[in-house]
Amino acid sequence: MWKIKITNEARNDFNRLDKGMKNQVLKGMYKVSQNPLPTPNGYGITSKCNERCVHCYIPHENKVSDIEPDLFYDILNQCKNMKLLHLTLSGGESMLHKKFCDFLQKMQRI
Numbered sequence: 311m312w313k314i315k316i317t318n319e320a321r322n323d324f325n326r327l328d329k330g331m332k333n334q335v336l337k338g339m340y341k342v343s344q345n346p347l348p349t350p351n352g353y354g355i356t357s358k359c360n361e362r363c364v365h366c367y368i369p370h371e372n373k374v375s376d377i378e379p380d381l382f383y384d385i386l387n388q389c390k391n392m393k394l395l396h397l398t399l400s401g402g403e404s405m406l407h408k409k410f411c412d413f414l415q416k417m418q419r420i
């Protein structure tokens with residue numbers, strides 16, 4: 311359940327609305343609190359890559375690190391708690407992470 315904090319100023323503004331507008335505001339707040347956030351989100355799980363794109367922003371000598379699985383699962387749980395609908399795994403080349411398939415399976419189950 312989401313908690314919405316209302317300031318005194320906002321409460322005073324709300325109290326000045328007519329009954330129809332109050333109902334519209336309350337319906338909107340309810341709708342926002344019930345629906346998941348559709349915000350797209352991407353996360354680089356590795357800097358490793360077997361390509362050499364000229365536009366790459368990662369120096370090739372720095373393409374050596376992977377995210378620790380525990381950190382990834384923690385991020386995944388946080389995304390779930392925020393009700394995110396969309397998470398993109400990126401890199402580097404995300405499929406070079408040794409746990410890539412495990413990450414996908416976990417994402418499907420969560």
Ligand code: SF4
Binds near residue numbers: 360362365368402403
């Ligand atoms: S990380 Fe992306 S942009 Fe960089 S070389 Fe690999 S595929 Fe190309």
